[in-house]
Amino acid sequence: MLLGLSIKLIIREIRSGYLTSMLVSLTLAITIVSGISLFTDRLEQALSTQTEEFLGGNLKFESNKNKLQPLLKDLEIKDSQFMEMALFASVIFSNEEMQLSSVKAVDNSYPLIGLLELENSEGVYLTKSNPKPGTVWMDERLQNLLKVKYGDEVYIGDKSFIFTDTINYEPDRASGNFSFAPKTIMNMSDLESTQIIQPGSRVEYNYLFAGPENEILYIRNFLEEIKESGDEIEMLDEDSSSLGRAVDRSENFFLLGGLIAVLLSACTISIASQRFTRRHISYVAILKTLGMKTLHIRALYFLIFFYTIILTLIFGLFFGWLLQNNFINIMSSYFPTELPAPGLYPLVVTCLTAFICQFGFIYPHILKLLSISPMRVLKDDIGLNQGSISVISAGLLAFFVLLYLYTNQITLSLIIFLGVISFSFVGIGSIYLLLGRKNLGLGASNAFNLALSELRRRKLGNSFQIFAFTVAIGLSLITFSASKNLLGSWQNSIPEDASNNFAINITKEDKDQMGLFLKENNIKSTTFFPVANASIARIEDDEEIQIDRNFNITWIYNLPEQNQILEGEWFSGENRNGISISNEIAERYDLRVGDLVYLKVEDKEIKTFVQSTRTVNWDNFSPNFFVIGHPSLFEDIPSTFITSFYIPKEKQEIAAELMREFRTVSVFSIEELIKQVKEIIDQVTKALNSILLLTCLSAIFLALSALQDGFSVRRHQSAILRTLGASNSLIKNSSLIEFALLGLISGILGALMSYSGVYFIETKVFQATANFYPELFILGPSIGLIVVSGLCFYLINGIVKKSPKELFT
Amino acid sequence: MILKVNNLRKEVSSGDSSLVILDDVSFSLEEGQSLAITGPSGSGKSTLLGLLAGLDSASSGTIFLDNIPIHDQDEEERALIRKEKVGFVFQSFELLPSLTALENVMLPSELKSEADPKSNAEFFLERVGLKDRQHHYPNQLSGGEQQRVAIARAFACSSKILFADEPTGNLDSKNGKLISDLLFEVNSETDNALVVVTHDHDLAKKCDKTISLQLGKIVE
Structure with a gap:
């Protein structure tokens, strides 16, 4: 009986359209999660094979x-x-x-x-x-x-x-x-x-x-x-190539996009579940009055939502497969061969996400619904306390589990979790206070007064609605900003005239002539860096501890472009007798500013110290060095030189001419590598845009659900006001003003949220320097104003088109 | 004449077929008169009341409200007529739950941008005996009290005609009598016409005229 009844109920719910927002949100979440996890899983497998090939073995x-x-x-x-x-x-x-x-x-x-x-x-x-x-x-x-x-x-x-x-x-x-x-x-x-x-x-x-x-x-x-x-x-796992890093960063972004889309969907699902339970209060009361046991009612609703999950999983996985196919097609030129088949992990993550959504955001509402008294059939003012502690706790727990599932880092999950909770608490509280005290009456004499009065009258509901819009705008802006900045930083790292040729083994004698040759041919080169092979030993308690590898070192006066001093100081004045090392070397060999070291170059031994540590941009296609010294320290050290330069396509024969002219110099082209990295960026951009589009879609669904939730009350109010003679324009304009203000406040808060989020992602997730993005504070309020007013216009039009009589029925 | 109805017909489509709810309804009502519309459930009483009050539009026929052809008017024009000339009492009270009793009664005056909606509302709330409960919200009032607020709201808009859709339908007999007495009492103090849809014979008897509907047609 239960099975039959549950199937009948789910079919009726789907037909009535009341489940639409929940079904679409869940399907969207599953699509994004399965699409991303299928893609990243196959990408990782392919990369592992490629890295294996790149290395030549394990x-x-x-x-x-x-x-x-x-x-x-x-x-x-x-x-x-x-x-x-x-x-x-x-x-x-x-x-x-x-x-x-x-x-x-x-x-x-x-x-x-x-x-x-x-x-x-x-x-x-x-x-x-x-x-x-x-x-x-x-x-x-x-x-x-x-x-x-x-x-x-x-x-x-x-x-x-x-x-x-x-x-x-x-x-x-x-x-x-x-x-x-x-x-x-x-x-x-x-x-x-x-x-x-x-x-x-x-x-x-x-x-x-x-x-x-x-x-x-x-x-x-x-x-x-x-x-x-x-x-x-x-x-194998030590791939530090430009491509490896590019793909690593895009994978991080994909996961971030996935997490954001799932969180947006979770909010929508939660709102839809609340609406569902409100609608089902009478059903449950009637079933209880007719003698159905609570256990059976629970089983009935469990079955309904089990079907929902299965249905959305089928559609979500199908669309997810199409999505990952789309990603793979976009990036096909990077993977000339067929990608490996996906493992079980994407399926596990997708199913887990779907079930966490069910148990965290849907089922607690159903449990609450089951507590309704059968007296409800007699007194229809008996309702549910929607925001009970158990429902909120289950939602929060599910939120945390989702965070952990996607980040796999307990500390990071805790930081985001506590950050979001505090932001919500402070956000909702401030909105509540900001809306101020209500005045006497509805202020129905004009649209503006009516809008203001409505904002204040439904303060708590509006605070939550603003919060939902804020989350939708904020998270979309984070995705937008992360993708834009991520790509921007890549694209900036490869300017149009990035060096596409390197020349090594340049002797001291050839150096000036080669400089002249390049100048005559209008080829701009980077500095001619002197290069020597050196080993380093750390001095500890008068004991030499040899570092287990040799380095190519250089000596120059100025800090190279795209290098940044982390600790200590660059060479200046008398302060120039040390060396500057990259932060990778400092970390790997536990070298700190002030440590004494021996440099063994050729047959000479130089006693010096670590004067500074610095970050190096290895992706800038210029000569980069782990170890740099001041020229005064390396006088009389024999060396060859290295330089890089950009030869335009139409002047390619200059490279061959250069090699003929300077026989001992090796010139090699990195044109192909640059092309490949540029292609990857282009392909990743397209894939990121798909993620951004889906995230925005999830955000719009969240905003629409939050609006729809409030519009059932508005429909009733509009029927009464219009019976009393309120014009359509009064209803329409006041709603538009009200929601434009809601959208504007949400947009400003969303911009603040995205700014905090982007700051956190840049500094903690991508370990980069934080930037200020003024466009967020223009985009946020504009999107809030346009999208929320637009959605309101669509919904309010549906109301004012109907006669008051139709609205009462 | 406050209301003149000629050959009114209301038809709604139901799937492939259409359903006639009202057919060939004609009658008239003078200013200050009261009219009861009776009939069994599903006979079209509430539909007729909705058309008379300009809440819906008819399929054919004419309705003149205070000599204004509301059958020719669009929703915006009808809203203006309702604001100026019509008061309405519903069976299920239809108060706004987020407004207090006082604020609900103030609504029509606010919509008309009247100078002092509060005093006007307080006057009518006192008149229906609810001055002490003016700051209560609808869910803090009993059914009878909610309907008294609705009556105060209907009279607060200084209308020329008042429509009441089974105003005692949701109340017990004692409260029902109280409400019907109050409705006629307050109405007698104004020069309003009153149109009441009711199953209650006692209430119908209080009216100057009665029309009875059966299957959408006037039968007597």
């Missing part, structure tokens, strides 16, 4: 010595694969030209992860193999510089090779310090016969491992033990 050991092979005997590797490669820079000769190249000699296990895309006279193909002994593969740039065709002979050191294939794509792009120079791949077995590697030669040996997580951790521990100064270990 674990990489870098060393300047060829020492790992004999040590590996002690390592019992069962399920993991292993490969070795040597990387060095060498001049390659063809019959016509010669060119410095980044050479990678690989063993027969290459590539450990992913495939290479090669091209030869037969066309483009994918392969999982290494070059045969006696052959080399080169990238297109080198092929053009050397002017060679497939089958031509090239020379590396003492050995000649046949050029067989062009490298279009290689998986392990993160390999080596020379990875941006024109590339060559050769077989490891040919390395000895080239006679290139001599004692003192600068070679980097990379050892790559791929396998199950526990074995990789075991290998890592082993490597940590044998690691010496200058060796480096890299793992």
Whole structure:
């Protein structure tokens, strides 16, 4: 019986349209949550695979010595694969030209992860193999510089090779310090016969491992033990590339957008539930009078809302799938291959969100409804105390659980939770006081007086309504502002004329001539930074503690652009004998301002101290350094120079000319990387706009629900006033004035809320500097005024179009 | 003549078919006269009252209220007529719950932008015996008291004709008698015409004229 009755009731409720706002809000929330979580889940999986490919394996050991092979005997590797490669820079000769190249000699296990895309006279193909002994593969740039065709002979050191294939794509792009120079791949077995590697030669040996997580951790521990100064270990989760950071930040934004949309929907659902329970008071009283047990009535309503959840889950997941498909289509050029299938996590998060909404925002109202006395059938003035403590507590608990579900951080959740609660408390209280005391009478003589009187008369209801509008406007503005600023900061970090070429290995002799060459060709370059390789040791109690890696250091007078001093001071006057280090290095090696250090550069040892720590913008496509000193400290230190410059598309031949002119200088283009990052920003913008649009839709639904809630009372009042002779224009104008004022107040409060929210997100979530956004204080009140008045106009028109007689029925 | 009705018809569409609620209703009422409209439930009494008071528009026929053809007027014009000439008492009182008794009675004067709505409202509340309860809200008053507030509100607007839709319908016999006596008593002090829809024979007998409706037509 219960099943049949519950199905009948839900069908009737849906047909009557009373459940519409609840159904739409829940569906919207589920759509956004499932869309975002499905997308981010697949994106993370894809990124993990890409990072794996980028790294060339799950674990990489870098060393300047060829020492790992004999040590590996002690390592019992069962399920993991292993490969070795040597990387060095060498001049390659063809019959016509010669060119410095980044050479990678690989063993027969290459590539450990992913495939290479090669091209030869037969066309483009994918392969999982290494070059045969006696052959080399080169990238297109080198092929053009050397002017060679497939089958031509090239020379590396003492050995000649046949050029067989062009490298279009290689998986392990993160390999080596020379990875941006024109590339060559050769077989490891040919390395000895080239006679290139001599004692003192600068070679980097990379050892790559791929396998199950526990074995990789075991290998890592082993490597940590044998690691010496200058060796480096890299793992999968340490992707610090520009793309990795761009995608990380957009993922954070997606989750923020999702959380905001869910909170907006939760407010709408709560308002809709209140309306539902008010309408069902008589039903419950009648069912009780007819002898139905409370337990059965509870089961009946539980079933009704269970159907609601299932129905919205089906539609929400369907639309969510379409949404994530849309995101993937937008970003398809970044993921040339099919994205991995989603895991179970998105489904779990979506279902959890739906059920938290049901148990936090709907079910407590139903429990309250069940407490109605059967006497209600006799006395219709028996109502419900809607805002009871249990209902509010359940809502707050659900709010907190949702926060935790989306942020996964208890402290962050607590901060947001307490922030929102205090804001609500202070906000509603101030609005209540601001509206002032009511005057005698309704002030129905003119529209303005009537509007003011209505505002004051329904002070408590209006305070909550303003609060709902404030939340809707504030949260939408936070989403808008976060997306705009996030994108703005990215776009600003890549100006139109961002350096698209780097030149390294510039000798002191070439430096001035090269500067002249660039000037003659109207190419603007950044500073020529001197570069030297240095190791650092921290001095503690007269003891030297060696830091386990080498750094490229530079020495300059002025703080580079987009660097910011965090602690200490930049060099000035006499205060210039220390070094400035990046905050990453300071944190990683526990170095603080004032710490004494030894710098070992070439064969010289410089005793100095940490004078300042600074933030570095690694995404600005200019030379950046972990360690910087003052030139006076590095006099007589031999160095090469590095610079970056922008070559417009139409002047690309200048790069080749430059390389021919200055043979020892390596010029590499980062045009492709810039293009890729710009594309990502463009694609993320489109995806963010979809999220923004859906968030705004949720906000409009919240505003509409809050308005509709008050309009049932207004309908009755309008019927009486019009019977007494009030004109339509009086009703319409007074409502418009009233809601315009409500919207304006909400807009101002919404702007304040969004400003506080954006400040919190910028400083605490994105760890950036807070900015002042004056546009929020223009947008907030304008949106409040236009949207709330617009919605009111739509609703009040529905009322004034009807005759008073129709309104009474 | 305060009210003249000719061949009034009201039809509403119900799905594919249409339903005739009133058909060929004609009568007239002189100034200061009272008229009872009686008939069984569903005979069209309240619909007729709504049309006479200009709360709704007829499908065909004419209604002249104080010689004004309200059948030709739009909702805005009818609202003006209601404000100037019509008072209304409902079966379910229809007081605004957020206003006190005094404020509810002040409403018509406020709508007319009269100089002192408060004194006028206080006068009529005193007249219906509720001066002491003027600051109470409707939910703090009994049904009989709420209807007395409604009567005070109807007379406070200095109307020419008062329409009452089953004013005793929601009250017990004792309170019903009190209300009907009060309605006629206060009406006699003004020169208002009175149109009452009622099932109550005693109330109908107090009126100068009675028309009875059956299936939307006048039967006697």
